[in-house]
Every structure is written in structure tokens, then in C-alpha cells.
Amino acid sequence: xxxxxxxxxxxxxxxxxxxxxxxxxxxxxxxxxxxxxxxxxxxxxxxxxxxxxxxxxxxxxxxxxxxxxxxxxxxxxxxxxxxxxxxxxxx
Numbered sequence: 461x462x463x464x465x466x467x468x469x470x471x472x473x474x475x476x477x478x479x480x481x482x483x484x485x486x487x488x489x490x491x492x493x494x495x496x497x498x499x500x501x502x503x504x505x506x507x508x509x510x511x512x513x514x515x516x517x518x519x520x521x522x523x524x525x526x527x528x529x530x531x532x533x534x535x536x537x538x539x540x541x542x543x544x545x546x547x548x549x550x551x
Contacts, residue, residue: 464476484506484531503523
């Protein structure tokens with residue numbers, strides 16, 4: 461099952477997406493963005509075959525939806541969808 465967990469490292473300010481026990485993506489508040497920029501949340505993926513930086517977003521919810529979509533897309537393209545559904549990992 462995919463689950464968001466708050467980052468607990470020192471100076472961290474975001475959330476990690478886990479698929480079971482594996483981290484597959486994350487979002488952070490990017491304080492390095494210019495002050496006038498509205499896109500303050502950065503999304504990233506750790507899945508092989510995908511670029512790691514998924515872009516910047518205006519809201520945390522937009523960034524989360526993007527990471528979730530990319531993860532589900534990767535699972536589908538890898539042919540793992542049915543196997544995961546059989547094990548009730550994706551609800």
C-alpha cells in the first residue's frame with residue numbers, strides 16, 4: 461500500500477511516499493525558489509527509468525498527486541499492476 465510519511469531527518473521539511481517498505485518518491489518545500497515564485501513544492505521520484513526531478517508545484521497536494529500518478533504509471537508500465545492487486549497492495 462502506498463503511504464505518505466513525514467520526513468524525520470534534521471532540517472527536513474517534506475514527506476516521503478512509500479510503497480510497502482520502499483521509498484518511491486518525495487515532496488519538499490523548496491526554500492531555494494525565488495521569493496516571487498508561486499511554485500514552492502518540489503516533487504521527486506526514486507524509481508529507476510524515471511527522471512528524479514518531477515517539477516515544482518504551487519501546492520503540496522498537487523505535488524503529492526503528481527508523485528502518486530508517476531508511481532502508479534511506473535507500476536503499470538513495469539507490468540506489476542495485477543501482481544500488486546492480487547496482494548492487495550494497491551487499494
